[in-house]
Amino acid sequence: MIAEAGLAALWLAASLALLQLALAAIGLRAQRNADELLVAVRPVAIVQGALAVVAMLLLIVLFQQSDMSVKLVATNSHSAKPWLYKVAGAWGNHEGSMLLWVTILGLAGAAVARFERQLEPRTLAATLGAQGLIALGFYAFLLFSSNPFERLSPAPRDGQGLNPILQDPGLAFHPPTLYAGYVGLSVAFSFAVGALVTRDVGRAFARAMRPWVLGAWVFLTLGITAGSYWAYYELGWGGWWFWDPVENASLMPWLAATALLHSVTVLATRDGLRAWTVMLAVVAFSMSMIGTFLVRSGILTSVHAFAVDPERGAFILALLLLYIGGALALFALRVGTVREGTTFELVSREGGLVANNLLLSVILGIVLIGTLYPIVAAAFGVQLSVGPPFFNKAAGPIALVLVVVMAAGPLLRWRRDKAGEVVERLTWPIAAAVFAFAALVAFATPIGVLPLLGLSLAVGLAVASVAPLWKRDLRRTPLFTWGMVVAHLGLAVSLAGMACDSAFTAERLVALRAGEATRVGPWRVSFAGLSPVIGDNWSGLQARLTAERDGRTRLLFPQSRTFADPPTVTSESAIATVLDGQLYTVLGAADGQGRWQLRLWWKPFVTLIWLGGTLVALGGALSLVGRLRPRRREAWT
Amino acid sequence: MTAKNQRLTLVLLALGAVVAAALLALSALRDQAAFFYAPSDVKRDGLPLGRAVRLGGMVEAGSVRRAADGVTVRFVVTDGKATTPVVFAGIVPDLFRERSGVVAEGSFRADGGFVASNLLAKHDEKYMPPELARTADGTMHETSTLDR
Numbered sequence: 001m002i003a004e005a006g007l008a009a010l011w012l013a014a015s016l017a018l019l020q021l022a023l024a025a026i027g028l029r030a031q032r033n034a035d036e037l038l039v040a041v042r043p044v045a046i047v048q049g050a051l052a053v054v055a056m057l058l059l060i061v062l063f064q065q066s067d068m069s070v071k072l073v074a075t076n077s078h079s080a081k082p083w084l085y086k087v088a089g090a091w092g093n094h095e096g097s098m099l100l101w102v103t104i105l106g107l108a109g110a111a112v113a114r115f116e117r118q119l120e121p122r123t124l125a126a127t128l129g130a131q132g133l134i135a136l137g138f139y140a141f142l143l144f145s146s147n148p149f150e151r152l153s154p155a156p157r158d159g160q161g162l163n164p165i166l167q168d169p170g171l172a173f174h175p176p177t178l179y180a181g182y183v184g185l186s187v188a189f190s191f192a193v194g195a196l197v198t199r200d201v202g203r204a205f206a207r208a209m210r211p212w213v214l215g216a217w218v219f220l221t222l223g224i225t226a227g228s229y230w231a232y233y234e235l236g237w238g239g240w241w242f243w244d245p246v247e248n249a250s251l252m253p254w255l256a257a258t259a260l261l262h263s264v265t266v267l268a269t270r271d272g273l274r275a276w277t278v279m280l281a282v283v284a285f286s287m288s289m290i291g292t293f294l295v296r297s298g299i300l301t302s303v304h305a306f307a308v309d310p311e312r313g314a315f316i317l318a319l320l321l322l323y324i325g326g327a328l329a330l331f332a333l334r335v336g337t338v339r340e341g342t343t344f345e346l347v348s349r350e351g352g353l354v355a356n357n358l359l360l361s362v363i364l365g366i367v368l369i370g371t372l373y374p375i376v377a378a379a380f381g382v383q384l385s386v387g388p389p390f391f392n393k394a395a396g397p398i399a400l401v402l403v404v405v406m407a408a409g410p411l412l413r414w415r416r417d418k419a420g421e422v423v424e425r426l427t428w429p430i431a432a433a434v435f436a437f438a439a440l441v442a443f444a445t446p447i448g449v450l451p452l453l454g455l456s457l458a459v460g461l462a463v464a465s466v467a468p469l470w471k472r473d474l475r476r477t478p479l480f481t482w483g484m485v486v487a488h489l490g491l492a493v494s495l496a497g498m499a500c501d502s503a504f505t506a507e508r509l510v511a512l513r514a515g516e517a518t519r520v521g522p523w524r525v526s527f528a529g530l531s532p533v534i535g536d537n538w539s540g541l542q543a544r545l546t547a548e549r550d551g552r553t554r555l556l557f558p559q560s561r562t563f564a565d566p567p568t569v570t571s572e573s574a575i576a577t578v579l580d581g582q583l584y585t586v587l588g589a590a591d592g593q594g595r596w597q598l599r600l601w602w603k604p605f606v607t608l609i610w611l612g613g614t615l616v617a618l619g620g621a622l623s624l625v626g627r628l629r630p631r632r633r634e635a636w637t
Numbered sequence: 638m639t640a641k642n643q644r645l646t647l648v649l650l651a652l653g654a655v656v657a658a659a660l661l662a663l664s665a666l667r668d669q670a671a672f673f674y675a676p677s678d679v680k681r682d683g684l685p686l687g688r689a690v691r692l693g694g695m696v697e698a699g700s701v702r703r704a705a706d707g708v709t710v711r712f713v714v715t716d717g718k719a720t721t722p723v724v725f726a727g728i729v730p731d732l733f734r735e736r737s738g739v740v741a742e743g744s745f746r747a748d749g750g751f752v753a754s755n756l757l758a759k760h761d762e763k764y765m766p767p768e769l770a771r772t773a774d775g776t777m778h779e780t781s782t783l784d785r
Contacts, residue, residue, distance in 0.1 A: 236728075276647065343643045354647065358654040365658030366665075373666055383673035385691060387742075390669035394662055509727060511707020560731075569731035588728035591707040599728050 003070050003149040006058035010099075010149075013051035013106065014139035017132045020044045020109075024129025028122060028197065038125040042113040045128050048135065049110030056090075056103040059148055063090040069155035072096060072148050078161035082536045088172040089162045094296065094312070095148035097175060101292070102138045104176070104183045109135065112187060112212075119191075119208045120200055127194030134186055137319045145315050164538070164563040164570050170230040178223035178250055182288040184216025185253055188260065189285030192278045193327055196334045201274050206267035209281070211627055213264055217257045218620035224250050225613030236573045236586040238601045240501070240609055243391040248371040249291035252364055256284035259360040262353045270414060272341035272350055276357070282327045287364070289320040294371070345416040352409035359402040366394045396450050403457045403495065407464035410484060426464065433460025447503035454499035462492035479626025487619025494612025500581075500605035511595035521602025523583055524548045525556075530596065538563045540572075543587045543596065547576055554578075558587040558598075581605050671742065676719040684745045692721060692751050693740040701735055714739065714751070725753040 020041055027037030062070050063086045066079040076093040077086060085092075091100040109131040116124055142148065191209040195201045227250065232240040241247060260280040266273045293316045344350035370386045377384050411425045423430075436459035440452055465488035468481060506521035517526035528544040540561035547554045556574040563570070576583040581604040588597025671689045679685075692714060700713035709726045712735075723741055733739060733756060741753035 273647075275644070276651070354650070358650060361651065362654050362658040362661075365655055366662045369659065369662040370666070373670065377670075383691075384670045385673070386666065386670050387689070389689060390665055393669060394665040509708045571728075571731065586728060588708075591703055593707070595707045597708055597728050 002058050002062055002065075002067070003151060006055045006062075007147070007149040009051045009055040009058065010139065010143060013048050013055065013102075014136065014143060016044050016048040016051065017135040017139055020048060020132030021129050021136060024125045024132065027125055028129075035121070038121055041125045041128045045113035045131065046110040048132070049106035049108075049113075052099075052103045052106030052135075056099055059096060059099060060087055060090045062149075063087065066159065068157070068159055069151055069153070071150045071152040074152050074156050074159045076162055077159040078537070079158055080537050081162060081167070084169065084172060085162060085167050089166075091175050092162055092166045092171055095142070095146045097179075098138065098142055098146050098296065099148050100176065101179055101183070102135060102142065104179050105131075105135050105138065105186060108183050108187050108212075112190075116208060118204055119194075120198070120204065123194045123198045123200045123205065125194075126197040127190045130190035130193040130197075131187065134190065134323060137322065141312075141315050141319065145312050161537075161563075164561070164568045167537075167563075168230065168234060170226065170234070174223060174226050174230060177219050177226060181216045181218075181220030181223055181250075181257075182253060182291065184212050184219060185257055185281075185284045185288045187212045188216065188281045189323075189327065192281035193330060196278060196330050196338075199334065199337045201278055201338045203268055203271050206264050206277065210261075210264050210268055211624055213257060213261050213281075213284075214620055214624040214627065217254070217261050218617050218624065220250065220254045220257055221613060221617040221620060224254055225610050225617065228613070229610050233573050233575060236571045236599075238505075238507070238584055238586075238599070238603070240606070243370075243386075243388050245371050245374075246295055248367050249294045252367055252371070253284060253287040253291055255360050255364040255367065256280065256287045259357045259364075260284050262356050266350055266353050267341070270342055270344070270350060272344060273354070274341045275335050275338045278335075278338065279331060280357070282324070282331060283364075285327075286320075286324045287368075289316075289323060290368075293317060293320050344414075347412070347417045347419050347422065349409065349412040349414045349417075352405060352412045355405045356402065356409060359398055359405060363395050363398055363402070366398070367391065370394070392450065400450075400453055400457055403461050403491075406488060406491065407457075407461045410468045410488065411464065425467070429460040429464035429467065432463040433457055436460070444503075451499040451503035454495055455503065458492045458496035458499060461495070462489060465489040465492055479629065480623040481626075483619045483621070483623030483626055485619070486622060487616045490612045490615025490617075490619055492612070493608050493615055494610075497605055497608025497610075497612055501603055501609065504604045505606075506602040508600045509597070510600075511591045511597050513595050518598075518600070520583070520600040521604070522549050523600075523602055525583075525585070525598075525600055527596070527598065533559060535561065541587070543585075543598065545574070545585055545598075547583055547585075554583070556583070556585050558585045560587050577607060582607060673740075675716040676714055676721040677716050679721060679745070679749070680719040684747070684749065686745055686747060689742065689744055691740055691742050692723065692753075693738070694721075696733070696735050696737055696739050698735050714741065721749065721751050723751045723753050725756055727756070730756055 023037050023041045023044065027034050027041070030037055059072075062073055063077055064083075066073065066077060066086070068074045068079075072093060072095050076096075077089050081089065089096075091097045109128065112124075112131065113128055119127070188209050191205060191212070195205040224247075227247070228240050231242070231247075232238075260277065260283075263273045263277045263280055267277045293313070296312070296316060370390050374385055407429050408422060408426060412422060433456045437452070437456035440447070440455060465485055468485055469477060508518055508520040510518045512518060512527040514527060514529035517524055519525070525545055525547045528546060530541050530543055533540050533542045538561045540559050542557045542559040545556040545558065547556060554576040556576055558574040559572040561570050561572060562568075571586055571588075573584060573586045575585070581602065584601040584603060586599040588599060590596055668688070671691050672685065673691045673693060674685065675694055676692070694714040694716040697713040697715045697720060700711075702711045703709070704711065708728075709724065710729060711722065711724050713720050713722050723743075725741065725743075740757040741751060742755040742757070743751055743753035745751055
């Protein structure tokens with residue numbers, strides 16, 4: 001019954017999405033009663049969102065009950081699985097994750113319908129219509145090629161289980177966070193389409209869109225940061241970013257959203273960059289769609305690619321072409337009606353933000369080409385892969401130039417500024433960067449050029465990012481200024497962590513007998529032996545390691561786990577976090593002569609990477625609150 | 638500068654940026670893309686020296702040897718037509734085993750051997766790298782014909 005109810009909720013939601021689109025389309029053309037039609041779009045969007053939530057909840061209930069007569073539960077769950085993974089397992093598969101996608105999409109549409117009060121009613125209706133069209137495509141995808149509620153007859157006695165790599169608390173947070181980011185960009189896209197339809201591209205549109213871009217960006221930042229840490233400790237390879245196509249699929253929307261976030265500020269405050277901002281909104285959502293396509297079509301092989309089914313890939317590709325092609329066509333038709341915004345000098349805050357946007361676009365282009373190249377090559381029968389050497393070499397230097405722009409940007413005045421005065425304001429950041437550079441060259445062991453520049457620039461950026469607070473009354477400083485300061489500082493912190501990791505990491509690969517010891521960095525690690533260990537649905541071995549440094553000791557227990565359903569061996573790294581870095585240990589295999597392989601890393605300041613990422617997200621959240629608050633006050637008066 | 642001129646300048650800048658990105662990316666790709674080789678490709682096309690590549694095939698039965706240091710592994714990769722000896726220092730993936738598929742990332746030595754910096758085996762019982770799926774199928778097919 002529950003599965004049928006879920007399916008019914010999906011069909012109802014789909015028809016409401018269609019109604020939402022139709023009401024908006026007819027209302028915008030109607031001569032009479034237009035207002036009544038347009039007003040009706042709002043409640044429809046809210047009910048549509050509610051129905052999607054109902055469908056998702058019902059699917060979670062099915063997983064919770066381990067109802068093996070539902071095909072999705074039978075192929076992806078197991079009755080012996082811990083509670084948390086039964087809930088999160090609902091989206092740890094292709095159909096469930098697409099349902100989560102439309103659920104968040106429906107929720108976002110409902111939120112726009114319920115809370116948006118600034119936008120002109122016609123533009124809002126057009127926005128909701130566009131949102132309905134996007135939702136409709138995904139409902140069709142679910143109902144016609146990825147039905148999560150399909151029954152299985154006869155029902156098997158138990159399920160096939162969830163991929164053990166996914167059995168981690170990260171599964172509960174990482175996908176919903178990233179999807180919230182993707183979907184937030186779909187709202188920005190709908191705003192852009194709505195504004196183009198009603199020829200209303202201006203400051204009000206930018207102000208309405210900005211919180212959504214900010215929110216999406218915060219979620220993407222959190223999702224990427226969490227995903228990076230998850231990969232770091234779960235894979236046991238000691239790396240935090242692999243330039244894997246799936247990682248790039250989340251990075252590309254983030255790059256576009258970062259550019260959009262900055263250009264929408266120019267539009268909202270200075271009424272400039274109108275057409276460019278609309279274009280970026282289209283690009284940002286295109287990147288979300290490309291990300292979804294890459295990950296969900298099965299064109300890539302990874303832990304994220306649940307289904308290898310050409311029909312599904314073709315369906316998502318068709319949706320992608322429809323939405324992006326349609327939006328670009330609309331843009332081409334209507335860009336002439338977008339009036340030019342106000343002008344500005346080259347050396348100005350606007351100029352800095354344009355430089356930011358151009359550099360981000362270049363990085364985005366490089367990542368996109370590097371990600372798609374192997375797929376295109378495969379179509380021509382050439383097998384190749386594009387990895388870290390390409391991305392680091394091509395995107396790294398540009399990212400460093402972007403850091404320089406980032407340091408200078410917030411210290412520029414709007415409209416017009418003098419280059420000489422800007423350099424003067426940058427005295428301390430430049431001094432800090434030069435000092436860091438000199439100290440590294442003089443005292444540290446020789447390190448690569450990119451880490452050296454990265455670390456120096458990170459120091460300069462950290463100083464520059466707090467400079468806007470200099471000589472200001474901190475209690476009167478607006479929250480969105482704090483947000484910018486914290487976000488930019490967070491990026492400096494993260495960059496410093498990345499540079500330290502690639503410059504100073506010490507690695508040791510050994511085979512030890514029980515009782516033997518080895519050294520890595522400042523640590524002396526001794527291997528006391530192995531002991532068996534049992535988990536909820538796995539059994540395994542764990543090594544007992546004692547790490548010693550300056551008289552203080554830490555215990556670590558890296559494990560090797562064997563899962564029964566499906567049969568898989570995974571290794572669980574053990575990490576000791578101290579103030580100045582992490583000791584990372586992995587247990588390997590026995591060498592057949594009584595020794596066990598151990599892989600050890602000492603990674604100084606590596607934690608700064610994720611601390612910085614969290615700060616960046618926090619900065620975005622502060623800005624979001626700062627931007628939403630004054631509006632609420634207006635509503636009260 | 639009038640608004641129209643400024644817009645034109647911005648459009649040109651944006652176009653320039655996109656073209657620059659494309660050129661930069663394509664030139665870097667020519668040097669940095671790692672091509673996929675099977676042992677018989679090397680026999681036919683010669684050694685791709687001095688660049689990172691991927692080598693894929695099956696781990697030949699009985700070929701895995703561990704060095705005295707306990708962490709270096711030597712094995713032979715075969716695609717049924719030719720073989721390549723591989724040396725790897727590190728922890729082998731959980732699903733690395735003889736007669737099973739493997740993709741090695743690394744580079745060739747002048748003597749025809751392969752130094753792997755990373756090994757990719759099947760993700761789990763269900764998934765495997767697409768290159769691997771292709772060679773593995775081919776190999777299995779050929780072995781079965783030989784068996785007959």
